[in-house]
Amino acid sequence: MTELLDAPRRTDGRTPRPPHGPAGTGGRRPGWSGSSGSALARFGSAALGLLTSPKYGPVTVTAVLFVAVFVVGGIRYRGFFSGQVFLNLFVDNAYLIVLAVGMTFVILTGGIDLSVGAVVALSGMIAASLLQTGWSPAVVIPLILVLTSVLGLLVGLMIHVFKVQPFIATLAAMFLARGLCYVISQSSISIVEPTFVQLAVSRIPLGGGLSVTPSVIIALAVVALAVWVLHATRFGRTVYAIGGGEQSGLLMGLPVARTKVLVYVISGFCSGLAGVLFTFYTLSGYPLTAVGTELDAIAAVVIGGTLLTGGYGFVLGSVLGVLVLGVIQTIITFEGTLSSWWTKIFIGALLLVFIILQKVLTSRRR
Amino acid sequence: MSGLAKVVSHRLFWPIVMLLVLFAINLVAFPGFFTITVRDGQLFGSLIDILRNGAPTLIIAVGMTLVIATRGIDLSVGAVAAISGAVACSIILGSPEPGNLATVAVAVAVALLISLVLGVWNGFLVAVLGIQPIIATLILMTAGRGVAMLITEGQILTVNSPPFKFLGSGFWFGVPVAVVIAAVVFGIAALVTRRTALGMLIESVGINPEASRQAGLRARGLLFAVYTFCALCAAIAGLILTANTAAADANNTGLFIELDAILAVVIGGTSLAGGRYTLFGTLVGALVIQTLVTTVYTVGIPPIATMVFKAAVVTIVCLLQSPTTAASISGFRRRLAARAGKGLAAS
Numbered sequence: 001m002t003e004l005l006d007a008p009r010r011t012d013g014r015t016p017r018p019p020h021g022p023a024g025t026g027g028r029r030p031g032w033s034g035s036s037g038s039a040l041a042r043f044g045s046a047a048l049g050l051l052t053s054p055k056y057g058p059v060t061v062t063a064v065l066f067v068a069v070f071v072v073g074g075i076r077y078r079g080f081f082s083g084q085v086f087l088n089l090f091v092d093n094a095y096l097i098v099l100a101v102g103m104t105f106v107i108l109t110g111g112i113d114l115s116v117g118a119v120v121a122l123s124g125m126i127a128a129s130l131l132q133t134g135w136s137p138a139v140v141i142p143l144i145l146v147l148t149s150v151l152g153l154l155v156g157l158m159i160h161v162f163k164v165q166p167f168i169a170t171l172a173a174m175f176l177a178r179g180l181c182y183v184i185s186q187s188s189i190s191i192v193e194p195t196f197v198q199l200a201v202s203r204i205p206l207g208g209g210l211s212v213t214p215s216v217i218i219a220l221a222v223v224a225l226a227v228w229v230l231h232a233t234r235f236g237r238t239v240y241a242i243g244g245g246e247q248s249g250l251l252m253g254l255p256v257a258r259t260k261v262l263v264y265v266i267s268g269f270c271s272g273l274a275g276v277l278f279t280f281y282t283l284s285g286y287p288l289t290a291v292g293t294e295l296d297a298i299a300a301v302v303i304g305g306t307l308l309t310g311g312y313g314f315v316l317g318s319v320l321g322v323l324v325l326g327v328i329q330t331i332i333t334f335e336g337t338l339s340s341w342w343t344k345i346f347i348g349a350l351l352l353v354f355i356i357l358q359k360v361l362t363s364r365r366r
Numbered sequence: 367m368s369g370l371a372k373v374v375s376h377r378l379f380w381p382i383v384m385l386l387v388l389f390a391i392n393l394v395a396f397p398g399f400f401t402i403t404v405r406d407g408q409l410f411g412s413l414i415d416i417l418r419n420g421a422p423t424l425i426i427a428v429g430m431t432l433v434i435a436t437r438g439i440d441l442s443v444g445a446v447a448a449i450s451g452a453v454a455c456s457i458i459l460g461s462p463e464p465g466n467l468a469t470v471a472v473a474v475a476v477a478l479l480i481s482l483v484l485g486v487w488n489g490f491l492v493a494v495l496g497i498q499p500i501i502a503t504l505i506l507m508t509a510g511r512g513v514a515m516l517i518t519e520g521q522i523l524t525v526n527s528p529p530f531k532f533l534g535s536g537f538w539f540g541v542p543v544a545v546v547i548a549a550v551v552f553g554i555a556a557l558v559t560r561r562t563a564l565g566m567l568i569e570s571v572g573i574n575p576e577a578s579r580q581a582g583l584r585a586r587g588l589l590f591a592v593y594t595f596c597a598l599c600a601a602i603a604g605l606i607l608t609a610n611t612a613a614a615d616a617n618n619t620g621l622f623i624e625l626d627a628i629l630a631v632v633i634g635g636t637s638l639a640g641g642r643y644t645l646f647g648t649l650v651g652a653l654v655i656q657t658l659v660t661t662v663y664t665v666g667i668p669p670i671a672t673m674v675f676k677a678a679v680v681t682i683v684c685l686l687q688s689p690t691t692a693a694s695i696s697g698f699r700r701r702l703a704a705r706a707g708k709g710l711a712a713s
Contacts, residue, residue: 348509
């Protein structure tokens with residue numbers, strides 16, 4: 001199966017050629033590890049192999065970058081190098097982690113989902129308006145998750161059955177969701193329902209004065225589930241196989257149609273859940289929240305090392321991507337003198353670096 | 367029957383039907399919809415409003431059509447529009463005479479020049495580095511708004527300059543200036559790409575980049591050209607939008623306009639998969655979008671619901687243009703014909 005996952009992909013009409021190194025081991029070259037016997041050299045070659053493989057390279061760079069930025073922040077600012085600052089990255093970005101998980105599934109198949117930001121806003125609006133009329137959270141939350149999954153299903157069917165490009169189909173879903181937000185209400189609705197407030201303010205102590213919110217636990221559970229699905233189930237392997245080459249997947253008898261539709265259902269579900277987590281964070285529904293969040297989610301996935309053409313990538317990489325975005329935001333907050341728009345410029349620059357890195361790494365394999 | 371089938375299967379059939387349906391709804395809701403009056407030598411009327419408000423979208427959609435024809439996409443147009451508006455306004459504000467025609471000319475020229483640089487940047491990422499267009503332009507889409515805010519320093523720059531305002535809300539021989547500019551951009555694009563071989567070359571790059579390169583086409587140069595042209599269109603639209611409100615708002619100028627422009631192109635029947643394109647289709651698409659917005663106003667639906675209707679229109683048009691629908695329609699027709707044939711044979 002790994003042979004299939006690592007098989008060279010056809011891009012833009014270029015003929016596929018077999019890869020240089022043994023596939024699946026991170027592209028390690030025989031000459032490197034064989035020439036010198038010392039453990040140091042072997043470590044060096046393994047590290048080089050890790051860095052230059054399209055599968056592990058970008059995610060390794062992201063991990064190194066994250067640690068480097070965190071250490072630089074720790075040296076520059078007093079109070080930065082603490083466990084709580086690190087945990088707050090999760091607290092502040094729990095919803096984005098969930099979104100990035102859903103987006104990873106979609107991008108692994110070579111698709112894209114532009115509707116996630118609008119769906120986050122829509123589920124916040126639904127939650128706020130239903131809770132206001134006295135519905136129970138035990139009904140509202142499942143209802144939101146079902147509705148957003150159905151929206152994802154419709155998008156998936158539009159893409160698969162009617163051959164509409166993912167870009168356009170999810171764009172239509174984005175318009176629909178954003179429009180429905182305004183139909184529900186044009187102004188902010190605050191949430192005063194006790195369960196939601198309780199979930200928003202409660203902290204789970206981790207010892208040593210550190211704590212996280214329940215949202216973080218939910219987000220991490222979603223991540224764990226996604227990792228299991230992608231790496232231990234047939235469905236997960238089909239997702240990778242479709243990204244590697246849809247036609248080959250089809251010829252192998254894999255359930256391409258079902259899987260392609262399902263990834264959009266997963267993304268819809270994740271967007272709904274992210275919306276619920278976001279309302280825990282803000283305790284309100286507002287039609288204009290999360291504008292452009294789809295770009296953050298895509299950026300996190302790309303920075304996390306998932307190839308936009310599909311086939312390569314990890315959910316944990318996307319989580320790292322979210323953390324990198326979060327740590328940049330935190331540094332800008334700590335710096336104090338940098339204005340908020342620098343965040344956008346930094347994210348743009350990071351995207352550029354990672355996309356070029358992906359390009360270099362994948363072109364080496366041809 | 368075959369004549370009708372030919373008309374129905376034409377790729378502009380459904381978009382034009384959509385436009386006519388929208389016009390009909392408007393006419394029912396507001397009988398004076400088609401009246402155009404001349405007041406103080408200037409044209410007024412609902413149709414003129416549609417043309418004027420739709421001009422920025424149309425201008426960007428023209429550039430976008432050419433980019434999409436090369437199998438690309440440009441998401442950065444909204445950000446480029448914001449940057450050009452911000453540049454122009456900050457130059458006008460910084461000059462001692464904001465009302466001077468020369469000042470405005472310099473501001474517009476600098477804004478357009480900067481957009482050319484941004485277009486070349488996009489072209490470089492796509493043509494030289496070979497990055498997927500949607501991602502290459504995503505970089506500028508994300509960073510561009512930041513750059514625009516950097517130029518305006520996070521403020522909304524309000525300018526008081528009659529020559530600049532003329533670009534957005536002025537009239538030229540009775541016609542809104544924005545419409546004249548859109549017509550000129552459309553005319554130039556149509557002439558240059560359709561009266562020369564350029565359009566065919568662009569299509570060939572979109573259909574098969576490698577084959578066209580091997581046929582001796584300078585695909586790289588063409589890609590540079592279309593992305594630069596698209597950025598230039600975005601900057602022109604940005605100037606019109608900014609001039610219309612006489613204020614540069616880095617956050618909101620041209621927000622979502624990339625989506626409207628892409629929609630206009632798709633509704634017009636140009637496939638996102640690249641290749642054949644139709645500028646006339648884009649014109650129809652841009653008019654459909656703008657007429658839809660106007661219809662929502664005239665019918666009395668709260669304007670905030672516009673996005674729901676946009677979603678509906680996109681979905682319907684995409685489903686009608688889908689190969690699956692075409693196949694099932696032709697299958698239905700064949701069955702119908704077969705049944706009719708059988709009926710004839712029986713009688």
